[in-house]
Amino acid sequence: MRDIENRDDIENLVNSFYEHVRNDEIIGHFFTKIVNVNWESHLPKMYDFWESLIFTNGVYRGNPMLKHLDLNKKSPLNKEHFAHWLKLWQATLTALYKGPNTNIAYAKAEQIAGLIQYKVEHMKSGKYIQ
Numbered sequence: 001m002r003d004i005e006n007r008d009d010i011e012n013l014v015n016s017f018y019e020h021v022r023n024d025e026i027i028g029h030f031f032t033k034i035v036n037v038n039w040e041s042h043l044p045k046m047y048d049f050w051e052s053l054i055f056t057n058g059v060y061r062g063n064p065m066l067k068h069l070d071l072n073k074k075s076p077l078n079k080e081h082f083a084h085w086l087k088l089w090q091a092t093l094t095a096l097y098k099g100p101n102t103n104i105a106y107a108k109a110e111q112i113a114g115l116i117q118y119k120v121e122h123m124k125s126g127k128y129i130q
Contacts, residue, residue: 003099007051013105014046017092026084034075053108054101068116069123077120082113 004010018039022028031037045062052060071077089109093102 001096001098004054004097004101004105007047009097010050010054011043011047013092013096014043014050016096017089018043018046020088020092021085024084024088027081027088030071030075030077030081035071050105054104064112065116065119069119072120072123077117079117079121082117086110086113 004013018031021031045060048060049062049064052058068077086109090106093106097105
């Protein structure tokens with residue numbers, strides 16, 4: 001099995017991941033019912049996001065934190081949702097790739113899930129500071 005090496009690999013990873021997510025019983029509804037994601041515009045943003053994180057090239061422009069905080073206002077996110085998202089991400093990664101960039105993709109996902117979960121919990125408690 002080879003490592004994530006380029007944009008095509010990232011697109012493959014992201015597309016595979018979201019195929020799982022769309023049909024997932026635990027978190028799929030956030031994407032299909034709560035937000036009703038426009039996949040044609042969302043997926044290229046996710047390609048840029050993960051490319052920026054894995055290859056540190058800065059192609060992504062956006063603020064995923066605000067998107068998730070807005071989502072949480074529509075339908076509360078909890079630690080189980082974040083843990084499940086991370087589980088699906090790891091399963092997709094390990095099914096497709098192996099190597100240093102794959103490890104980076106997983107480590108960054110852990111960091112992101114932890115940070116967004118932390119801010120969501122603090123927003124619920126009234127302690128959120130931007």
